[in-house]
Amino acid sequence: MKYYDKLIFELSHPGRTGYSLPSCSLSAAETPGNVQSSAETDNTAARLFSGEQSFVRESVPNHLLRESILELPEVSEVDVVRHYTNLSQMNFGVDTGFYPLGSCTMKYNPKINEEIASHPLFAGLHPLQPDETVKGAREVIEGLDAALAAITGMKHFTFLPCAGAHGELTGLMLMREYHLARNDNARTKVIVPDSAHGTNPASAAVCGLQIVEVKSGADGLVDVEALKPLLGPDVAGIMMTNPNTLGLFERQIGEIAELVHECGGLLYYDGANMNPLLGKVRPGDMGFDIMHLNLHKTFSTPHGGGGPGSGPVGVGERVLPYLNIPRTSGFHGNFGVMLRAYAYILMLGKQHIKMAGPLATLSANYIKESLKDCFKLPIASVCKHEFVFDGLINDGARDGKAGATTLDVAKRLLDYGFHAPTIYFPLLFHQALMIEPTETESLETLDEFIAVMKKIAAEAAEDPDILHGAPHNAPIGRPDETSAARNPILKA
Amino acid sequence: MLKSQTDMSGFAYFPHTEDDIRVMLERIGVRSLDELYSDVPEPFIYKGEYDLPDALSEQQVRDFFESLGKKNTQLKVFVGQGAYDHYTPAVIPYITSRSEFLTAYTPDQCEISQGTRRYIFEWQRMVCRLTGMDVANASMYDGPSAAAEALRMAVACTRKRNKVIVSTKLQQNVLDVVSSYLKYPDIEVVFAWDVLSALGPDVAGVIVPSICRHGVIQDLTGIADAVHAAGALLIEYCDPSALAVLKTPAEWGADIAVGDAQTLGIPLCYGGPYVGFLACRNEYMRKLPGRIVGQAGDASGKRCFVLTLQAREQHIRREKATSNICSNESLMALWATVYLSLMGPEGLRKVNELSCAGAHYLYDELLKTGRFEEAFPGKPFLKEFCLKPLVDVEKLQQKLLDAGFFAALELDGYVTFCVTEKRTKEEIDALVAVVKEVEL
Structure with a gap:
């Protein structure tokens, strides 16, 4: 994923057009009669409706019309297509890769x-x-x-x-x-x-x-x-x-x-x-x-x-x-x-539906059994479509050095091309890591995920700082969400 | 339905082979898939055959929906009432069907959802510029539910006031949804044609439309002052497309603006998906329901976008919540955002010009047929209007339907029409010709 730092407003160039509309098929005689003379219009409305004849201005009294200039982007069609294509490339979808987000059932979308x-x-x-x-x-x-x-x-x-x-x-x-x-x-x-x-x-x-x-x-x-x-x-x-x-x-x-x-x-x-x-x-x-x-x-x-x-x-x-x-x-x-x-x-x-739930359950239990030596499994019984780990068994904490948390594991997964699981939910456990694979993932995908999770567990045991700094390969690093919540820029 | 010809040995969406299943069961330490359900009490395991059709192949599914589609009558739409037949530029579905947008979850995982967050930020800013409000949220399910949430928000913003006034000039589906939403938390709702007559010291909020259900553009002079003098909030329900030319909620003095952005190029699609918007003045920002995307920086100072004041699915403020909305209609917000980017201020104004010209032309031509009288003489309208019918309405509607027009929907003893930029002069003339055939 590459970083792209534009907003559509920043591409705006006055006079550029991204639309294609028909010209009015009505002749002047067929358009509505004057409700008011154009002399009544104030300056802003005049700017807003400048140029050609305005049916709106002729039909609607002036004091009901917009006073301020509408600042929307003025861009060409190709500007729009490239901008949103670039934005899409900073996103991860089910079609991008495995999405083991607990309680969200991110199955393939046919x-x-x-x-x-x-x-x-x-x-x-x-x-x-x-x-x-x-x-x-x-x-x-x-x-x-x-x-x-x-x-x-x-x-x-x-x-x-x-x-x-x-x-x-x-x-x-x-x-x-x-x-x-x-x-x-x-x-x-x-x-x-x-x-x-x-x-x-x-x-x-x-x-x-x-x-x-x-x-x-x-x-x-x-x-x-x-x-x-x-x-x-x-x-x-x-x-x-x-x-x-x-x-x-x-x-x-x-x-x-x-x-x-x-x-x-x-x-x-x-x-x-x-x-x-x-x-x-x-x-x-x-x-x-x-x-x-x-x-x-x-x-x-x-x-x-x-x-x-x-x-x-x-x-x-x-x-x-x-x-x-x-x-x-x-x-x-x-x-x-x-x-x-x-x-x-x-x-x-009526035929394939019988396999949907069981295969989802099979995938979840397979991951759970494959990773329970690296991650704490608080409740060991058979699970259904998802299960919850309570953090790493060995988080690497030593000599005053902080161990790797569930958040760190989640962020490190992004570096390896997987979406993170749901974290810190349910609230019953402090380091909850909730994994739901669904029935649309192959054994090979599950095995790759398991291998990466084991690798991350090994990294944590060796040097938790590798995880603390993750993600290293995403378009951006971890944001400063707390300051944003206190002092949000919601409108520039 | 055809008998299935699907090959039962495999299924395109389940990648498991028999061998895979065996390997996985071995790792888990169970003998069968059934054993994975050993924790489910036996009586709850469904043993019957599901009362569903036989599995279809992809081609059969395509043919099936084609045959269902043909059972619908394709009509030229001359009705609005909350769903408007505006033109959809080809770019929009092309962009919104990009799988990185389409198949993503809500943008909770910050570092790999910057695409979604950026367009939501753009959407919020566009909603603010259309309405004149200071801050908008990431979107709502639709206009009517946004109106209900706005009223609830007004109650949350004004302490110890538990009554709201709802203008009966709003469209019927807005009134219906508001009634349902406010019934159970026990908020007193007063429905009034003249909202000022119901004002009092216990009123938290008042909602009025900028264009009434009959299509008349409202003159809201004095409303905001009166509502504010009573200590209540003014909410304006508006059509965002029309705000390119009509006085904005901010210019009228409203505190909250809501509405449905379906008019921004979203297809009719039998009523949904559409997308609602909700925007307000700065002082009420913390009471906005749903989520808001804000601009921030990452550790290295790169610009990034974060969910602020967030109400995530799992983190929503449980029993203290004043709204339970967490996700929104993201992809439809993208739809509207791409639409507004393409249109720009000039394109959106032209959409209004073309719709307005067509609607007034139809209005004049219908009156000339002698089969209608003016319902609201001299009242200004944009693209939607009502007339008083002088003919049998059922016969009129049937004749129009037979000729391929959906028009003249009955409303409060009138019939309602709507013309968008998609309707050509030829179509309008053809509709009028059909009307002329209806006996007086």
């Missing part, structure tokens, strides 16, 4: 999905067109709904949420609707395990719910005995991800579901960790009432550098009557993302 998502027979549809003119689009939504229901054991999905956290919010709104409809108004608490994704309590908070944390036991699983006293008539429900963020299957989920239902609460399934269950276990069968999926994780749609994603929310029988009440986005959700996910599911079909 290219046929992209072709379908930009298909002109879908791209030109207006969201308010009558149903009889969008039969194909409706079939996509219905087909995807049916497929996701079959895969998860839920009844139906709403596709309005545009991301996982957006799905959580929508799902919790459904939880509230369920209780409100039963006049069960005292249920304002939601139970969240201490290993939960940070978005869970945040979503609950913005949905007006109080968060009650339930502790994990030494085995990394929800402590059922600690859960029992928390349950009561004020509990709206529990949010869980299974497997949890340690990659461990919550094997007491059957008992937990019974307990929560008995007390009148609902179970919410955070689908961020659905990938190992794909083709193997259905959340609906475990007793979950509401769940979200991340189509950009489990169903192979690209993350896009942070969206657009899609976080459809599925419900079981109990919550079904309320499914369409929360309106959390403007039209039908991110339809373009739904097209991609549906294409992926049709490629998987």
Whole structure:
């Protein structure tokens, strides 16, 4: 990766043009009549609308017009193409290399999905067109709904949420609707395990719910005995991800579901960790009432550098009557993302889906077993799609010299051409290093990664400073993020 | 659907051979893939066949979507209401489909995500220049959800005030999303046509559109002063494309600007993905939801871009959060950023000129048919307008659909039209000719 230090504004040259627009096909006689004379215009507006005849100025009273000059870049088309091509080359994507980012499911994004998502027979549809003119689009939504229901054991999905956290919010709104409809108004608490994704309590908070944390036991699983006293008539429900963020299957989920239902609460399934269950276990069968999926994780749609994603929310029988009440986005959700996910599911079909989860689980366990002699493995049981190390076994600390941290390991990986794992999450361990390989990586790729991780462990044991200074080969070194957060330059 | 002809011996997205699987199982010390699920209680292992179609080959998938696509009717779009048919320059999909942008995660790993961070920084600056605001975030899911987040932000900015006023001049989907978002955290929402009539000492924020749902450009004279005098924040919902020519939220005295950037060349795509924006004055910066990219330096002094005030997926402020948004619509923000780079100030102004000229031409021609009356005589509009129909609306709509036009959507007893720069004079004339065939 090479360093490139321009912003598009810095390429601007007054008078340069990057657009191609038609000239107005209306003759002067057909254009709107004068609302005001041009004598009324002040200097700024005159500069803004200088040159040719302005229909806008003739149609809109002067005091409703923009006063200030609009400073956007003035660049040619080739300037734009080179600039953004250069920017792209400072980025690492799944197509660049292995991306073992825990809880993010960075699987390969099939290219046929992209072709379908930009298909002109879908791209030109207006969201308010009558149903009889969008039969194909409706079939996509219905087909995807049916497929996701079959895969998860839920009844139906709403596709309005545009991301996982957006799905959580929508799902919790459904939880509230369920209780409100039963006049069960005292249920304002939601139970969240201490290993939960940070978005869970945040979503609950913005949905007006109080968060009650339930502790994990030494085995990394929800402590059922600690859960029992928390349950009561004020509990709206529990949010869980299974497997949890340690990659461990919550094997007491059957008992937990019974307990929560008995007390009148609902179970919410955070689908961020659905990938190992794909083709193997259905959340609906475990007793979950509401769940979200991340189509950009489990169903192979690209993350896009942070969206657009899609976080459809599925419900079981109990919550079904309320499914369409929360309106959390403007039209039908991110339809373009739904097209991609549906294409992926049709490629998987009933045959290949059965291998998706198991192969993801195989890859994770293979890395874990191969590296446990170099990295601390706090919980040794079989994992699902991901697992967590708690730092290096030998971090090289000696004679007052600081050892290599998880951050250092992550940064050193960049030098060897791999993306870093998720670090310092979950919060249960101080040096957490969370690795999720997915099912789309070959044995050779996993072996290369394992070899590099061992090499980094050896480097740390020998001289942790090699790691402290990493990355050495990236376009930039480590930034000074603290000073930026205190004194950010957000606008130059 | 066709019966599958896929070769079941392998699958293009799973690289594992039988031998690979055997080697890996041996290293782990288990005998089978099933044994990897020994921690899952037996009743939860799904043993049935999934109720899914047979696996398709790539060609079959392509043919399948082609056949679905053909079931859609391709129409000339003369409706807006939150989704506008503006032209998309060829450069944009070319750039946004570069895999380094497309297949990257959110830009958390600073040293190898400078590409994403730089374009987000550019996007933030462009949003600021369009709206006149001081600081913008990395983007929102869409305009309606951005409006809801802005109202929540107003509540967070003004202590001990828990009421917001929402103008019913906003588009319907904005009103719907705002209602849902504010219902559960128990923020009192007052919907009002005249927002000033509902002002009081308990009001945290007021949201108004710069162009109303009927297409009328709003005269917001005096609104900001009244809202500020009551101690509340003014939020303006605006079309960023139109801000090339219309008075900006900053010029109207607003504190927060929100809207949907779909108008910046993003295809209709049956409603999404689009991208919302949220910008504010400096004093409210710390309450901006989502993430913001800032400029900093690395250890050697090289310019680099960092996530400031960050709310990362795993680090988001858990139970103290006032918003749960962490990712955004990054790639769509890139889409809009490339669009604005290509257009520049002059191109964006011309888009407005062409749309405005076309819309007024259609307006005049429709009135001449005698089948409509003016709904808001003398009120200024840009590209979208309403008329009072004098004919049977259903018949009118059906005739237009039959002729290949999506137009005359019913709204509050009127019918609404929209013209963008993509619509030619020939298309407008053809639409008017169809209208003339509708019996009075």
